[in-house]
Amino acid sequence: MLEVLDLTKRFKKNFAVNGVNLFLEQGEIVGLLGPNGAGKSTTISMIATLIEPNSGDIRLYNESIIKHPEKIRAILGVVPQEIALYQDLTAEENLEFFGRIYRLKGRDLKKRMDEVLEIIGLADKRKEKVKKFSGGMKRRLNIGVALLHNPQLVIMDEPTVGIDPQSRTYILDTVKRLNQEKGITVLYTSHYMEEVEYLCQRIYIMDKGHIIASGTKEELKNILSQENTITIKLDQVRKQFVELLKADPVFRQVMVYDSSIQVMVPKEVNVFTRVLSMAEQSGVELAAIEVKTPTLEDVFLHLTGRALRD
């Protein structure tokens, strides 16, 4: 359906996006994962034809949209990271405004507004002003506006930022339902690993303007097939213990948290004896040692040496 070829965007001398390639098949949910500043928003802004790339191409059904943005705009719904709504208007008035600018009128507009309010679960709040909504309700209406004109492709830019877990679950379920029931193709950007793992069939991992890995969840996790993620829980993290871990070449990507340390270790290594010995040497009391199946977070850590939310 959509192909992004060697896309590059420069702001003065800085490359925000550098040679990005990706594709979307009709009816799939694709995740674009990366930390803040990775270039996700710039990439989707270019796909949405809001900013022009310096080089590269974006093709919709094999036709370039850079010169003809109207081709993608007709089938595209965008959920921006910001709450792009009039705060002093009601939910209904907002939907009416955005429906009208998409040339919806009369009964069609009314019917579509009712459907959308039902989808986002705000039918009973339609007469309330947006500024009185909770963060989660605003986010849901933000999504609703993008669905008004029945788009085939929806781009969502971190649509769950700053909301409570309950609203997040509601939004994720709504996105999944839209994809399954209406066949809407979704490009979903986030820096929440668990959201992307839950929603997306395929994932692109972005960092510093580049796509550093891509594939299905399983394919990405296989990158770590040779390594385990070990979490060492301690009563107190001591500098000497951390230094011993770092000095041992077997332990990679040592991440220190408040009362735990996470490391990556080759699967064949007997981690327990090594850690116990180091703990004894540095006088640290171990609370637990956990061996985890790798997550996408671990994949990101493995690829970049940094945690996603650093």
Next chain:
Amino acid sequence: MRAILKAKWQLFLRTPWTFITMTILILIFAYLIGGLGIDVKHEIPVFTNIKDVEKTETWSRITESEVFEFQLTTETEAKQALEDHRVEAIVFLDHDDFKVYVATETPNANLLYQLLQSAYTDLFLNESIIEAAEEHGQVVDIVSLQEDLAKQKENPLFSIQSEYFYSDKTVKVDMNLQSLFGFTLFFVIYTIAYNVLFILQEKQSGIWNRMILSPLKKWQMYMGNLLYSFAVGYIQVVAVFALFRYVIGIDFYGGFAKTLLILIPYVFCIVALSLCVVSISKNEQHFNVLIPLISVSFGMLGGAYWPLEIVTSDIMLFLSKLIPITYGMEALKLATLYQMPVQDLLPSMAVLVFMGVVLMGIGINVMEKRSG
């Protein structure tokens, strides 16, 4: 575009506070500083050697004045009031003459002199006619003679029509209109600018991008926003002028309709200026700093706070030529105080349109470049 106008109207009804605040400020400033509603009669102390002066014809004539309020006092007190600058002038009334003492020459002093001159001349004329009739041995019925004279004045033998003409150096100042025009043109900048600011707010909130992705054309997006700002600004200035004209009773010298015409290019120019300021503003805070700076300096240079006629600095006068308020004030004064026809207002209005077109062009271009 109708969708934009409808949404803006709904938003206006929900948050009309900027509009209301600015309207109240215009009313307060124009009302108080222009001295409107306050008794504008100038107090003139009078001293005299005429016995029972209040019963004389001269006294009844001069106290009919709507401009001056004559108050009998002693010579010492009157002169002391003049020395203390508590009054502009004092008057000494004699049987067949008068004296006007002034501290400085002002338009009011001339007016006072003319009033007294006219009262005495009429009086002497009547007396001279009566004396002439008596000299010819006629028995004069003074009351009927005066009635005859009044009738004759209604149908005079010669009719003299007098007209004012103004040279370039003729200056007329009406403080009521000066403050009404000045503060209206000044405060409406805020009303308009804070409506044009919607564009920046919509850009920051992502609403603008949503509109770009819709089938709306860019010109429709700008037109919808700017038309709304124009309408709000124009409604405000028309409402203020109408209130002062019809409720407070300010004299527009027959030029009220012409002032409404002049306001069209002025409001257009301010909409364009606001767009220009919005286009160079990095964010709302930046805009909030720029707008007072620009509007206050424009108000000062353009003659909103004081008549430009009293400014003598060549630099200030040169800078005033670059300010829209200057041309707005100029056209409004020509239409009212100087009662000029519409064609004489066109040069000022044309400058406003020209400035508006240029500023609009710059504003849209800068805005589009920055978002690109």
